[in-house]
Amino acid sequence: MKCRLCGxxxxxxxxxxxxxxxxxxxxxxxxxxxxxxxEHRQRIISRLGSLSVVAYRYEQAGGEIKETQxxxxxxxxxxxxxRIVWSEAEFLRLEPDDLEEGTxxxxxxxxxxxxxxxxxxxxxxxxxxxxxxxxxxxxxPDLTLxxxxxxxxxxxxxxxxxxxx
Numbered sequence: 001m002k003c004r005l006c007g008x009x010x011x012x013x014x015x016x017x018x019x020x021x022x023x024x025x026x027x028x029x030x031x032x033x034x035x036x037x038x039e040h041r042q043r044i045i046s047r048l049g050s051l052s053v054v055a056y057r058y059e060q061a062g063g064e065i066k067e068t069q070x071x072x073x074x075x076x077x078x079x080x081x082x083r084i085v086w087s088e089a090e091f092l093r094l095e096p097d098d099l100e101e102g103t104x105x106x107x108x109x110x111x112x113x114x115x116x117x118x119x120x121x122x123x124x125x126x127x128x129x130x131x132x133x134x135x136x137x138x139x140x141p142d143l144t145l146x147x148x149x150x151x152x153x154x155x156x157x158x159x160x161x162x163x164x165x
Contacts, residue, residue: 005037006143018165019044019143044143044164047114048077051145053087053135054108073135077111077145080137086152090132105149105156107135111163118165122147122158129154 001023002009003016015022021040024033053073059066073087107122127133127150136148136155146159 004033005040018162041143045078045081045139047116048111048139049113050111051075051077051080051137051147052110052112054110075135075137077113077137077139081139082141084136084138084146084148084152086134086136086148088134090134093127093129093131093133107147107149109147111145116164118163120161120163122161124149124156124158127151127154127156 001011003019003021004024005021006016006019008016008018010017013023019040021037024036051074073089073091075085075087077085079085104123105126107124109120109122111118111120124147129150131151133150134152136152138146138148140146140159143164144159145161145163146157147161148155148157150156
């Protein structure tokens with residue numbers, strides 16, 4: 001069966017394992033199913049909380065590298081439905097030489113809301129932009145997450161992140 005809300009393919013269950021949309025079989029052309037999908041999506045979006053990106057700052061002291069600061073960049077996910085929402089916090093841009101493994105930026109992310117919390121990582125190419133960077137997020141129609149790094153004018157992105165389950 002294919003979920004009418006997020007498109008997940010699943011078998012033998014009464015609800016989608018990703019978004020929880022009940023399995024619906026109808027022959028009327030989708031009127032009832034369409035309104036149920038809208039209601040279920042609104043419930044999901046309303047229970048979303050924040051997406052946080054945790055950044056760590058390290059300093060070398062006495063021959064040892066120590067973590068000196070932890071900063072979280074917060075984005076309200078319930079505002080990111082169908083549009084990019086950017087963090088207010090900014091951070092210094094990185095150069096390829098600043099990274100251990102080439103030109104990919106790996107972010108540690110946490111999505112939280114009413115009844116769920118999920119940690120995951122996203123890997124993006126470094127954005128080709130000058131100045132400070134911000135983190136952005138957008139929820140797609142299929143309830144997957146896109147994460148952006150850069151500026152609203154020029155950014156890198158990773159999409160299709162299944163963050164609900």
